[in-house]
Amino acid sequence: MAKSRTSIRLLVATFILLAPPIWGWWAVKGKGPLTSDATVLVRRGATLDEMARQLEQDGVVRSAGLFKLWARARKLQLIRGEYAFQPGTSMAEVTRKLKKGEVHWTHVVVVEGMHAWSLQRRLKDWVPEEIFWQLWKSPSLAKAAGFPEAPSLEGLVAPATYRLNHALEPEEVMLMLVEAFRDQVRPKLDGGVFKPYDTLKLASIVERETRLTEEKAKVAGVYALRLKKGMLLQADPTSQYARWMKGDLRFTAPVHEDLVAPHPFNTYTTKGLPPTPIAIPSPASIAGALQPEIGKDLYFVATGKGGHAFGASLSQHNKNINAYRKELKRQKLAAAAGR
DSSP: HHHHHHHHHHHHHHHHHHHHHHHHHHHHHSSSSSSOOOOEOEEEOOOOHHHHHHHOOOOOOOOHHHHHHHHHTTTTTOOEEEEETTTTEEEEEEEHHHTTOOOOOOOEEEOOOOOOHHHHHHHTTTOOOOHHHHTTTTTTHHHHTTTTOOOOOOOSSOOOEEEOOSSSSSHHHHHHHHHHHHTTGGGGGGGSSOOOOHHHHHHHHHHHHOOOOOHHHHHHHHHHHHHHHEEEEEEHHHHHHHHHTOOOOOOOOOOHHHHHSTTTEEEEEEEEOOOOSSEEEEEEHHHHHSSSSOSOOOOOEEEEESEEEHHHHHHHHHHHHHHHHHHHHHHHHHHHHHH
């Protein structure tokens, strides 16, 4: 009987001695409390105390205090970023991810032809709308892009795939875009028949006018000749852009009211190039604007078959317009017959 009591006491004592380290091992290495995917942001200047409280509040770890002890033992130095955790992630794994700086990135694609409003929608999860429009007219960002004279960042963004995370400040996101333009696009604007910023403006109009690489220099040539003769450019995309600038965000083709409405961006009513580019131009559009094919053509119109018909005189242009209308009518009848 005495031996039995002694054995029980030894077992109890052993359990008391082993319980804390076993619990500690389970709390650190065992399955964590997270029940669904979670994202945690480590912002600039975040402290370990703040991080521990946030992880506990978000249900990523059970104890902020224990996390701090473990993190200090692992000599954790917080690296700013966005961190993704899966259900059941252990405290040890949480700490490892933070220590290694395994930031979760989102790939955001900025494509050729995008303009301010489409870019704003693309970046809305990283740059709040109100802040976007403030930064859009930032002189310091325009300077960083290489054009301190630019009144906005329109056209001063490189088409590319950007890696973003939600711990970045809006200013950092916008700076990333314009610095990419400065490094990748700005050097390609020198050496043309126009000043670099005017080349960018013309290239943006060409980008919106035609998708065909083989037409871009020719379209640029029509506008270059019109500028040379002091004629109005009469570029439809600029009248559409003028509509947007006035707050009418219908993303439809310009109508007669748009063409005749006076506005600095409407080249049907204002001579010369618009005050800024009207979109992000492609390398092909920039190449066309650098060396326009200037001939006798002053007009062009869509053919209805994917390209454009060019003309040197108004009479020829009107013939091309009639041919375009006939083609559209033919396509409409063919479509109706095929139903």
